[in-house]
Amino acid sequence: MVIITAGMIGVGKTTLTGKIADHLGTKAYFEPVGDNPVLPLYYKDPKEYGFLLQIYFLNKRFAMIKQALSDDNNVLDRSIYEDALFTKENNAEGNISDTELDVYLKLLDNMMDELKEMPKKAPDLLVYAETDFDTILYRIKKRGRDYEQFDDNPTLESYYFKMWNAYKQWYADYDVSPKMKIDLQKYDLEKPGNIDIVLGQIDDRLKEIR
Numbered sequence: 001m002v003i004i005t006a007g008m009i010g011v012g013k014t015t016l017t018g019k020i021a022d023h024l025g026t027k028a029y030f031e032p033v034g035d036n037p038v039l040p041l042y043y044k045d046p047k048e049y050g051f052l053l054q055i056y057f058l059n060k061r062f063a064m065i066k067q068a069l070s071d072d073n074n075v076l077d078r079s080i081y082e083d084a085l086f087t088k089e090n091n092a093e094g095n096i097s098d099t100e101l102d103v104y105l106k107l108l109d110n111m112m113d114e115l116k117e118m119p120k121k122a123p124d125l126l127v128y129a130e131t132d133f134d135t136i137l138y139r140i141k142k143r144g145r146d147y148e149q150f151d152d153n154p155t156l157e158s159y160y161f162k163m164w165n166a167y168k169q170w171y172a173d174y175d176v177s178p179k180m181k182i183d184l185q186k187y188d189l190e191k192p193g194n195i196d197i198v199l200g201q202i203d204d205r206l207k208e209i210r
Contacts, residue, residue: 001026001206002068002120004079006171007129008164009148010139012184016129016198017077019189023199027074029064043147043156050095054087054104062111069120076123080115084108085170089163123177124209127202130171131185133164180205 003020007013014030021028038056042049061080068076087104090096096104115121131139137160140148150157171181182201187194 001125002072002074002076002123003125003127003202004068004076004081004123004177005127005129006078006082006167007184008131008136008160008167010136010143011129011131012139012189013129014077015189016127016182016184017075019195019199020127020202021075023202024075027071029068029074029076031078040147046090046093046095050090051097051100051104054083054090054096055107057086058083058104058108058111065115066118068123069115069118072120079123080108080111081126081174081176082170085166086163089159089166093159093162125202125205126174126177126179128167128171128174128179128181129184130167130181131183133161135185136160136164178205178209 001024003024005013005017005020017028017030036056038049038053042053058080061078061083064076065080068074068079084105087096087101091098091101137150137157140150140160148156150160171179180202182198184198187198189195189198
């Protein structure tokens with residue numbers, strides 16, 4: 001099985017990905033954040049680095065999804081299928097020009113066409129994690145990455161809110177594979193017993209798919 005996880009930054013997606021991989025005895029592919037040289041620059045000046053960041057992520061996610069679909073037994077922390085969500089929001093915010101967006105979308109289309117030629121053409125399941133917005137902000141603060149902090153940056157907090165809302169529509173529209181939603185506010189993975197409940201929900205969905 002190839003499973004992809006999705007959701008806002010701070011929602012607990014990376015922890016969830018690791019727990020699913022451990023549970024199923026398979027490999028986890030994690031989003032390239034800590035070793036991303038562009039991301040801190042983007043948070044300082046999104047208009048200067050918006051397009052570069054999206055191309056960086058697109059390249060990484062394309063390589064990751066090809067590897068994941070080739071291995072055919074893994075869990076992927078965020079994927080190419082949600083990448084355009086960020087690029088379109090950056091365009092709406094004025095961080096990426098219409099011309100840059102057009103270049104990006106054409107490149108993405110070419111990549112998606114290449115995926116159609118692979119023996120396994122899509123994931124088996126999308127696991128979408130969600131919480132309310134206040135919980136997102138709390139968890140972003142708690143993990144403490146300097147460039148993500150928003151206390152003195154209302155523009156960044158507004159961006160987080162827009163992405164939180166945009167994800168709801170993205171999940172509703174997603175049709176590449178079977179999907180399910182996990183409430184990581186109700187089932188906070190740091191509280192004992194919740195991970196077993198969440199993994200049980202995923203097992204039940206996998207049984208339906210199989």
